Amino acid sequence: MSGKLLQLALDIDDTAVALKAATAAADAVDIIEDGTVLCLAQGLGSARELRAVFPDKDLLTDIRIARAGGKFARMCFKAGADRVSVVGESGLDVVTSACEVAEEFGGGVEVELYDGWSDEEIHSFIEAGAQVFIVHRNRCDEAENEDVRTQLNRLHALVSDSGVKVTLAGGLNRETLRLFDGCPFDIAVVGSAITKADDPLAAAREIRDVLNSMK
Template sequence: MATSSIRGITRATLTAPKVQISLDLTNVTEALETARVAVEAGADWIEVGTPLVLAEGLHAVRALRAEFPDHPLVVDLKTMDGGYLEAEMMGDAGADAVLVMGRAHDATIDRVVEAGEAFGMLVMGDDMGAADRVAECVRLEERGVGMIIHHVGFDHRNAHPELGLTPLTDLPGIVAATTVPVQAVGGLSMAQAVTCPGLGAPVVVFGAPLVIDGQAFSPANSDLLRVLTEACAAVHAAEIRYPARQLADS
């Protein structure tokens, strides 16, 4: 079971911005090496990215849990069915958080939430592909997820580069409509990512294409320690801002 639980995290308790390193890699060796650099640079949370889940599965979760027992470990399962079993397997391996898709059936979301309760994990709900992002995020919170992932997908962005798709477009509306912590993911530049806490999304993800090559899914920068150290420092220095109405109600 998880040893560094973030299950009960709320906007009220999330008082300082966090950096999450997304290990969108395809083997455990590179994942461990990259995670060591990220932790040295100041990363707070470690994510087992979907490519790593597919390539190495539970082996990657166990290896990262053993190496980093005090860092929250997020597993990006993108669960669409079999919700309890998938979450249970990752909880047994040491995951602190798992991710279910909003496009999944209500029953699947409910089962992942049940597994989160049983194994002390934070359940993250991903809105990727939803026609109405705000409504989807409200639904996910109503079904019991503890954190919203507002996500503009890799293929969607790459299919329409002329549109400049970014999660920052809908982020303020999603933060205003929900009360659980929100995270924005999808092709953000370093400068854009650092603005997320100021928009009410204080857990900032660095992965592809900033530190992971978005085509080869390998470490993208030979000077990774310097790049990540600067990025982590910028995020940690940012101010978290939630809607004034929510602050008044809290």
């Protein structure tokens, strides 16, 4: 088994629908993501409801903080988040302030990287306290897939001795995950392939089987 974790992205604008999907798939996922769409549509009440229903699940509130890192991070942690996301373009000061608040709550910060990130930035984010780096596919074509594979290998070389994890996100399902077999990442984010499935639990288990088979 690869030991890769499965994160369920709830990018759904209705909390009841999101909760139904999460409840159905919960036994096969490791992390529940209060997705950006859900956060924007329902506010941090969605995080509170997810925490109430899943008190023992790892909960990411994916609000993609870009300014006032400490202020927004505090709101998320008070709502029950274990981790919050910050966009890498926001800069070191925003990441640092979010990490300082995360430490108060015993939580963590994930940094979503962007095209053109540098090794120096990664080192600075790690020093600030970032726990996870997110590599996100957008176009999902083969040229981008090759770039993502390169980024994953670069990141692995930079974080392998730090304990920091790497997350792969963006249009992932059973088929697209296999494009990254052999690539070093720790967490796969899957949304609609599970939440829109007729049987979310079966879909999540199938994706977990793929992850377990990966090198």
